[in-house]
Each structure stands twice: as C-alpha cells, then as structure tokens.
Amino acid sequence: MIIRHNFRFCLLFGIALGLFVLGACSRGEDTDVVSEGAQSPASIETDSLVVYTYDAFPRALRDALTTHFAEEFGVTVDLQRLADTGALFNQLYLERENPRADVVIGLDATYLSRVYELGLTVPYRPDAADEVNADLIVDDQFRVVPFDYGGITLNYDSAALPDPPGSWDELTDERFRSSIVMLNPATSSPGRNFLLLTVAVFGDDGFEQFWRQLRPNVLTVTGGWTDGYGLYVQGEAPMVVSYDTSPAYHIEYEDTDRYRPLIFDDEVYLQIEVAGVVNRARNELNARRAIEFILSREFQELIPLNQFMFPVRDDVELPAAFTAYPRAASPVVLPPDVVAENFEDWLARWEAIMR
Amino acid sequence: MRALRPARGGVDLRAIAAIAAVVGVLGAILVLPIGAVFFGAIRSDSAYGAKVLATLIAPATRRVVAFTVSQAVVSAGISVVLAVPVAYAVSHYHFPGRRLFYSLSIVPFVLPSIVVVICVISFYGRAGLINRLFGTDWNLVYNPVGIVIAHVFFNFSLAVRILADGWSRIDSRLYDSARTLGSRSRGVFARVAFPLVLPSIGTAFLLIFIYCFFSFGVVLVFGGIRYTTLEVETYSRMFVRLDVSTASVYALLQLIVSLCAVVVMNRVVFRTERHGRSVVRRRRPLSASNARWFLIVYGVLVLVFLGGPIVTMTARAFGSPDGFSTRNFRVLFQPGPRDWETESVAGAPVARIITTSLSLAGVSGTVTFALALMTAFVLKRRRTAVLEALVTAPMCVSIVTVAIGMRLVFAGIVPDIVLVVLAQTVLGFPFVFRIADTTLSALPDSYADAARSLGASRIAAVRDVVIPLVSRGLLNAYAYAVAIALADFTAVFTLGRGNIVTFPVAIYRLIGFRGFDRALALGVIYIGICSVVFFWVDRTSGRDIDRGKGNLVDHA
Numbered sequence: 043m044i045i046r047h048n049f050r051f052c053l054l055f056g057i058a059l060g061l062f063v064l065g066a067c068s069r070g071e072d073t074d075v076v077s078e079g080a081q082s083p084a085s086i087e088t089d090s091l092v093v094y095t096y097d098a099f100p101r102a103l104r105d106a107l108t109t110h111f112a113e114e115f116g117v118t119v120d121l122q123r124l125a126d127t128g129a130l131f132n133q134l135y136l137e138r139e140n141p142r143a144d145v146v147i148g149l150d151a152t153y154l155s156r157v158y159e160l161g162l163t164v165p166y167r168p169d170a171a172d173e174v175n176a177d178l179i180v181d182d183q184f185r186v187v188p189f190d191y192g193g194i195t196l197n198y199d200s201a202a203l204p205d206p207p208g209s210w211d212e213l214t215d216e217r218f219r220s221s222i223v224m225l226n227p228a229t230s231s232p233g234r235n236f237l238l239l240t241v242a243v244f245g246d247d248g249f250e251q252f253w254r255q256l257r258p259n260v261l262t263v264t265g266g267w268t269d270g271y272g273l274y275v276q277g278e279a280p281m282v283v284s285y286d287t288s289p290a291y292h293i294e295y296e297d298t299d300r301y302r303p304l305i306f307d308d309e310v311y312l313q314i315e316v317a318g319v320v321n322r323a324r325n326e327l328n329a330r331r332a333i334e335f336i337l338s339r340e341f342q343e344l345i346p347l348n349q350f351m352f353p354v355r356d357d358v359e360l361p362a363a364f365t366a367y368p369r370a371a372s373p374v375v376l377p378p379d380v381v382a383e384n385f386e387d388w389l390a391r392w393e394a395i396m397r
Numbered sequence: 398m399r400a401l402r403p404a405r406g407g408v409d410l411r412a413i414a415a416i417a418a419v420v421g422v423l424g425a426i427l428v429l430p431i432g433a434v435f436f437g438a439i440r441s442d443s444a445y446g447a448k449v450l451a452t453l454i455a456p457a458t459r460r461v462v463a464f465t466v467s468q469a470v471v472s473a474g475i476s477v478v479l480a481v482p483v484a485y486a487v488s489h490y491h492f493p494g495r496r497l498f499y500s501l502s503i504v505p506f507v508l509p510s511i512v513v514v515i516c517v518i519s520f521y522g523r524a525g526l527i528n529r530l531f532g533t534d535w536n537l538v539y540n541p542v543g544i545v546i547a548h549v550f551f552n553f554s555l556a557v558r559i560l561a562d563g564w565s566r567i568d569s570r571l572y573d574s575a576r577t578l579g580s581r582s583r584g585v586f587a588r589v590a591f592p593l594v595l596p597s598i599g600t601a602f603l604l605i606f607i608y609c610f611f612s613f614g615v616v617l618v619f620g621g622i623r624y625t626t627l628e629v630e631t632y633s634r635m636f637v638r639l640d641v642s643t644a645s646v647y648a649l650l651q652l653i654v655s656l657c658a659v660v661v662m663n664r665v666v667f668r669t670e671r672h673g674r675s676v677v678r679r680r681r682p683l684s685a686s687n688a689r690w691f692l693i694v695y696g697v698l699v700l701v702f703l704g705g706p707i708v709t710m711t712a713r714a715f716g717s718p719d720g721f722s723t724r725n726f727r728v729l730f731q732p733g734p735r736d737w738e739t740e741s742v743a744g745a746p747v748a749r750i751i752t753t754s755l756s757l758a759g760v761s762g763t764v765t766f767a768l769a770l771m772t773a774f775v776l777k778r779r780r781t782a783v784l785e786a787l788v789t790a791p792m793c794v795s796i797v798t799v800a801i802g803m804r805l806v807f808a809g810i811v812p813d814i815v816l817v818v819l820a821q822t823v824l825g826f827p828f829v830f831r832i833a834d835t836t837l838s839a840l841p842d843s844y845a846d847a848a849r850s851l852g853a854s855r856i857a858a859v860r861d862v863v864i865p866l867v868s869r870g871l872l873n874a875y876a877y878a879v880a881i882a883l884a885d886f887t888a889v890f891t892l893g894r895g896n897i898v899t900f901p902v903a904i905y906r907l908i909g910f911r912g913f914d915r916a917l918a919l920g921v922i923y924i925g926i927c928s929v930v931f932f933w934v935d936r937t938s939g940r941d942i943d944r945g946k947g948n949l950v951d952h953a
Contacts, residue, residue, distance in 0.1 A: 097890065097895050097906070098906070098909055098910075100741075101741040101742075101744075102741075122894045122895070123894055123895030123896075124891075124894075125890045125891050126636075128635070128636025128637055129636065129801070129891065131636075131639065132635065132636060132639075132801060133801075133804070135639075135641075136434070136801070136805050137805070142808075142809070152637065153639065156639050220523075220536060220539075224621075226617060226629075226633075228629075228633040228637055228638065229617070229629065229632060229633050229636070229637055230637070231637075234637070260621070261523070261536075261539055262539045262618060262619065262620075262621040263617065263621040264617055264618050265613065265614060265617035265618070265629065265632075267909075268511065268905065268908050268909045269511060269514065269614060269617070269618050271908075271911065272511065272514070272515065272908050272913065273518065273618070275911070275913045276515070276518060276519065276522070276524060276913070277523075277524035278518055278522050278523050278524055279523070288911075291911050292911070295737055295911075385638075386638070389638075396621070396623065397623045397624075397625075
C-alpha cells in the first residue's frame with residue numbers, strides 16, 4: 043500500500059519543505075531586487091557575461107557566442123533564455139534597479155519606446171555598425187542595434203490555394219471566406235505588426251474600412267504565432283500572418299515550395315530584432331564585445347538558416363532558399379513614437395470591428 | 398457532516414503549528430512572488446488609483462468578465478452532466494475494459510493546451526476527420542462551441558473520476574433500502590444515488606470551472622478576438638502592452654471573481670449533509686442493468702468524442718504523403734542537418750525528455766500531494782474562513798504571474814529546479830487539495846475517534862484506519878498531482894531558463910520550429926507513456942481497494 047507506508051514520510055517532507063521555503067524567503071528579502079538605490083558600478087568584472095534572450099533563440103547562435111567568448115577572451119557565458127520577448131522585456135523591467143543581465147538579445151520595436159523611456163539599455167556604437175544596412179538602424183543613439191529582420195506579411199499554401207489574391211482589395215473577396223488565420227495584435231508581435239502594416243497602407247482613417255471588409259474572411263485569431271502557424275500547416279486555412287522568410291524553412295528542410303509569401307504592392311512590415319547593453323551591467327566590457335560579435339560577419343552568416351530571418355549586413359551571401367521568391371521592394375515601418383502614441387487607440391478600434 | 402469542529406479543550410498547539418506551516422508555505426510560494434510583481438509596478442505608477450477605477454467601470458471589462466464566467470460555467474456544466482452516466486456505470490457495474498477506460502480517460506487532461514488544440518482540430522476542424530468523412534465544410538469549432546468542445550475534451554475525465562470516487566464510497570445498502578421501500582430503479586437513481594453524489598458533483602464543477610476560467614490558448618484559437626477572457630487581457634497588458642498597473646487590475650478581478658465562485662459553491666454544495674460511509678460497493682455486471690442499452694450507446698459515443706481526436710492525431714503522426722509510415726518517429730531520433738536535429742530544437746534528446754518529465758512530475762506530484770493531504774487533515778480539524786480563502790487562493794491567480802514573481806524573489810538564491818517544483822505545487826495544490834478534502838470529509842470522524850479510544854495514537858489512527866478507507870480517493874488525488882505536473886508548460890518554460898526540457902516544452906519548441914510532424918510523433922510518445930503511468934497508478938489503487946475491503950469485512 044503505497045500511501046500507507048509513505049504517509050509519515052510525506053508529512054515530514056512537507057514540513058521540511060515548508061521550513062526550507064521559509065528560510066529561502068527570509069534570505070530573499072535581504073537581497074530583494076526592488077530595493078532602492080542598489081547601484082552597482084559598471085565594468086568591475088570582466089571574466090563573465092550574462093546574456094538574456096528568448097527561448098527560441100537557436101542553438102547554433104548560442105553556441106557561436108559561447109565558443110567565441112571562451113576562445114577569444116577566456117570568458118564563460120551564462121546564457122539565460124526567457125519564455126518569449128514579452129517575458130524578456132518584463133524581466134529587464136522588473137530587475138531594472140539591480141540588473142543581472144549584461145546584454146539583452148531579441149527585443150523588437152514593440153518594446154522600444156518603453157526601453158528608451160525607462161533607460162533599460164545604454165548607448166554603444168559598435169565598429170561593425172558601418173557594415174549594417176543603414177535602413178535598419180532603429181536608433182541613432184545606438185541604445186539598441188539591429189541583428190536580424192524579417193517582413194511581416196501573409197503566407198499562403200499553394201496546394202490549397204492555387205489562385206491566391208493579387209491585391210489587398212482582392213483579399214476581401216468572398217472567394218476567400220474563412221480563409222485567413224490572424225494573430226492577435228494584443229498578444230503577438232507579428233500580429234501587432236500586421237495591424238500596423240494595414241494602418242500604414244490604408245491610413246488612420248482607412249484601415250477600419252478594410253478590416254470591416256476583411257472580417258468574414260478571417261477564420262480565427264490566435265494568441266501567438268506558434269498556434270496560428272500550426273493551424274495553417276494542418277490545413278485549417280490556406281492563409282496565415284507570418285514572416286516573408288517562413289517559406290524558406292520549408293524549402294530548406296522539407297524540400298517543398300508549397301508554402302509561399304503573399305506580398306501586395308511590394309510592401310511588408312519590417313520586424314527588426316535588436317540587442318543592447320543593459321544599463322548598469324556588471325560586465326559592460328563583455329557586453330560591448332557581445333554586441334560587436336553578433337554584428338560580425340561570422341555570426342551574421344549563421345542567421346538565415348538557423349533563425350530564418352535576414353542578416354542585417356549586406357555583405358552576407360543569402361542561401362538559395364532565401365532567394366526563391368522576390369523580396370518586397372519597399373518594406374514599411376512606422377516611427378516608434380507614432381506607434382507608441384496611437385497603438386492603444388488602433389487596437390481598440392480594431393477590436394471593436396473584429397468582435 | 399459539519400466540517401467545522403471546535404478543538405477539544407483549550408489551545409491545541411499541534412494544530413496551531415500545522416496551520417502555521419500551511420500558511421507559511423502557501424504565503425512564501427504564492428503571496429510573496431505576486432506581491433513582488435505588482436508592488437514594484439504600482440509603486441512607480443502615480444495614476445494607479447485612476448487606472449483601477451477606469452478599468453473597473455469600462456464596459457469592455459464587464460463584457461470580458463461576463464464571457465469569462467459564462468464560458469466557464471457552460472464548459473463545466475456540460476462536462477459534469479455528460480460525465481454522470483459514465484461515472485455511474487464505472488462505479489456501479491463491471492464490464493470489459495472498465496479499468497482500462499477509467500485509466501486512459503485521464504490522458505486528455507495531461508496534454509498541453511497546444512496539443513489539445515491540435516487533437517480537437519484534427520477531428521472537428523475544417524480539415525478534420527468529420528468534415529472529410531462527410532465531404533462537408535462545416536465550421537464546427539471556430540466559435541464558442543469549439544471552446545466548449547475543447548474544454549469538455551480536456552476536463553471530462555476529471556468529472557468522471559471525482560463522481561465515480563464519490564459513488565464508490567456510498568453504502569449500497571441505501572439502494573437496497575430504497576428498493577425495499579418500493580422505489581423503481583429510476584427512483585433509486587433520482588432519489589438516492591444522485592443526491593448522495595451531489596458534493597462530488599460540486600467539487601468537479603468547481604474545479605473544471607476554475608480550469609476554464611483561466612483558459613488561454615484554447616479560448617484564443619477557437620474564440621478568436623470575439624470571445625476573450627480575463628486571462629488573455631492580463632497577459633496582453635502584462636507582456637505586450639506593458640501596462641503592469643492595468644494588468645494587476647485584471648489579475649485582481651480574476652482573484653475576486655474566482656474567489657466569489659468558490660465561496661458561493663462552498664455555501665451551496667459543500668454544506669450539504671454527507672451520507673458517506675466507506676463501504677466498498679460490490680459492482681454488478683453491466684448486463685444486469687435496466688439501463689444497459691442506454692449506457693452502452695452512451696459509452697460508445699463518449700469513446701468517439703474523447704478517443705476520436707486522439708486517434709486522428711495519432712493517425713496523422715503515422716501519416717506521410719505515401720500512406721502509413723514511421724518516418725516522423727524515426728526522425729525524432731536521427732541525427733539531421735545542422736540545427737534541425739531534435740536535440741538541438743527541443744533542447745534535449747528524447748530519452749532525456751522522458752526521464753526529466755517523469756522524475757520532475759514524480760517529485761512535484763509528491764510534494765503537492767503531501768502538502769495537500771496535510772492541509773486537508775488540518776482543515777478537517779479546524780476550518781476557518783481565512784484558511785479556506787488561503788487554500789483556495791492558488792486557484793485564483795494566474796500561474797504566469799506566480800512564476801515571474803518567483804523568479805524575481807528567489808532566482809539566484811534557490812536553484813531553478815526547486816522553483817519549478819514550487820510553482821508546479823502552486824499550480825496543482827488547489828485541485829489536489831479539493832479531491833483529498835472531498836474524500837476525507839466524507840469519512841465520519843467517529844472511525845478515527847473509535848480507533849483512538851481503543852488506544853491508537855493519532856498517527857496510527859490516521860495510518861491504519863483513515864488512509865486505507867480513503868485510499869482510492871487519495872490515489873486519485875495523487876494521480877492528478879502527477880498529471881498536473883506532467884502537463885505543466887508555463888512553470889517549466891518561465892522558470893527553467895530553457896534548460897529543463899519536459900514533453901510540453903519539447904512539443905512547443907518543435908512546433909515553433911515548424912517541425913510539426915515530429916511534434917505530433919513526440920505527442921504520441923507522450924500519450925503512450927502517460928497511459929502506462931496512469932494505468933499502473935490505477936492498478937495499484939485497485940489492489941489497495943480489494944485489500945481494504947478484506948479488512949473491512951473482517952472487522953464487520
């Protein structure tokens with residue numbers, strides 16, 4: 043009788059656990075991270091580097107970073123992965139007075155106005171900045187630097203949809219009833235950027251009209267990209283909001299060109315991923331070296347086939363999977379301050395139409 | 398039975414120590430982390446009061462609360478109603494495959510929500526089996542109906558197990574008396590069997606209500622933007638719109654609404670007089686039942702409903718453009734090009750995913766169960782409103798918030814793996830506690846009192862008399878403690894810093910890497926392992942019952 047023999051043990055174990063947690067918690071208060079005025083001088087340690095990134099940051103890129111620091115500087119990298127970009131930002135925000143991270147890799151425009159406002163990162167202009175495509179430099183002060191980018195647009199399954207729509211107007215045609223998996227702009231970065239794309243295309247006074255016409259063609263709105271793309275690949279709907287680089291994965295690893303980008307008027311919304319040196323970092327020197335390295339040619343060449351995004355350096359040659367479809371000639375991005383000021387309003391108007 | 402019983406004569410130091418321990422543990426792993434998250438935000442927001450007011454009076458808030466509550470009520474209600482005949486059959490009759498059905502019914506419960514979504518759409522979806530069989534294009538799931546289907550699929554077994562356990566503790570002599578007094582079998586069900594199981598129905602309804610109340614992924618996929626819940630709003634404010642103040646208002650609303658639900662249900666259901674007598678029922682063959690045809694047809698329909706989505710998902714995992722193939726399973730284990738390998742994408746090879754999942758769930762499940770059992774014993778002796786609220790509180794907060802708070806307060810002091818165990822304890826505690834509490838409070842105190850008056854120590858009375866009588870209910874609680882830990886995604890993902898890889902994490906990462914077919918194959922392996930584990934747990938409990946019955950008969 044399992045229970046009977048273990049009952050006393052369970053009881054003791056529970057109590058021991060309780061004491062342990064209480065002990066841990068009373069110590070926890072001493073080093074409470076939100077305690078005021080906990081200033082740590084910059085650059086006092088040089089033998090380690092704490093990196094915060096998101097969970098999906100690929101292994102090859104992680105390995106490249108760790109190996110580089112071990113071989114070049116004899117530095118051990120402590121690479122910590124948070125669940126997603128939202129969790130990454132929140133961790134930085136909650137730890138802002140006594141940060142544990144030295145460098146953060148993987149924020150995007152959604153978070154930038156708050157990052158600047160709170161001073162979560164400090165400016166650092168790496169030497170490699172000269173090699174980076176000037177259109178992608180999101181901050182003139184270099185509080186963050188771009189390290190990869192992709193275009194947010196629709197993707198379509200050519201096996202299910204041999205004759206895709208050719209324009210925004212045609213997309214609202216009743217031929218495509220319940221054919222699109224949308225991502226929620228309130229919970230997903232690509233979803234947010236797709237909404238911004240329609241604002242950029244149709245304007246503040248026109249995007250609502252477009253969404254009103256599009257609504258019957260939306261099958262459902264998912265919370266995140268993973269759920270939405272899952273529905274699309276399962277054949278629930280022939281169109282989904284995704285990246286213009288998504289089809290490259292299927293070409294490279296599945297040897298099929300069935301899944302294709304759907305770009306109207308040569309416009310996609312630029313989703314730029316950035317990295318930055320954390321304000322009050324303990325190892326600021328190593329943080330700067332990390333920024334320098336992720337913009338190096340060596341690191342940038344790993345981006346396409348691991349991250350399935352475009353590298354930010356123009357001198358990196360793209361693999362064949364990335365040149366299979368024509369790129370959007372005029373990608374759009376709205377100024378961060380305009381987005382910060384208006385997004386809640388756009389979102390509320392969008393929700394009013396879609397619900 | 399009145400649960401509140403005054404302590405005998407003056408101050409009982411041991412009871413106070415036990416209560417202090419429970420309060421301390423829950424306070425440390427729950428209140429402190431949540432306080433840390435919201436206090437930091439609120440402190441730095443001078444307009445907090447205005448924001449609270451604005452959020453509370455907004456019509457959108459009312460709409461979200463109304464939909465969150467109503468979808469949870471409908472989902473829980475339908476789950477429980479559908480479970481009644483199945484639980485009745487499982488606890489009153491024996492038939493081929495009874496134990497196997499009972500064990501495997503728990504499987505949907507351990508699936509991460511993204512797999513539940515995949516299962517449901519592979520059966521009910523637009524490209525699902527039903528539409529392909531009938532050659533139709535029905536939109537069955539992308540509406541509130543889909544939310545309810547997924548929730549019922551997910552929670553059905555919880556209701557079946559709690560009801561079946563409740564019925565199996567009812568003295569069958571009550572039925573005999575009712576028959577002797579002239580009741581027809583329908584009357585016996587309506588006037589005896591059904592009223593007696595009402596406390597269990599209340600427990601099942603409450604637990605499923607809470608699960609659905611906090612539903613996130615399922616609601617978004619099937620409900621779209623039209624039907625959004627408080628959990629979605631909290632997440633959106635916290636992680637995407639970066640307005641922690643407003644997020645805290647929604648989190649507070651979640652707490653208030655779910656606490657109200659719990660209090661109301663406690664008033665309505667748990668005060669019901671209990672007639673439980675822990676006499677093990679003798680099951681009759683199903684063929685002896687007057688309702689056998691109804692039960693058989695009903696059982697088959699339930700099998701299709703529950704098993705269908707899992708079968709179609711399994712079939713898809715074995716599928717390929719050329720028909721049946723084990724390719725998706727082979728590639729899970731094969732080295733591949735660059736970072737495409739399972740080990741690189743998921744973060745661990747399959748063998749280590751299996752050992753990590755099982756050992757972590759074993760430890761977390763045991764800790765949760767021990768804490769819940771201890772709390773149930775404490776509350777059986779002394780039940781106050783404060784304690785009741787405290788043990789209910791973990792139900793009423795979102796685990797994402799708890800996990801972030803834990804990281805904030807404890808990271809660097811306590812190892813990650815311990816934090817994961819603690820977070821999973823918070824996650825499972827209220828459910829395991831409810832099941833243990835329902836089981837224990839159905840047992841009259843007179844049994845333990847009799848043993849004590851015959852000279853047994855308090856521990857011996859519990860160990861030799863109480864535990865054997867309620868072992869089935871407690872093993873059910875233990876099974877759920879393990880199941881909740883196995884299925885957990887949020888705690889591992891938020892607190893594991895990417896280094897702790899369990900099945901839900903690996904499946905999620907594979908899907909995120911577009912390795913969809915491999916993710917399905919891994920899901921099938923996961924389902925297989927869970928089936929074996931829970932079949933084994935139930936077999937152990939089954940043997941216990943038989944032995945316990947022998948003891949009772951001896952003493953009778």
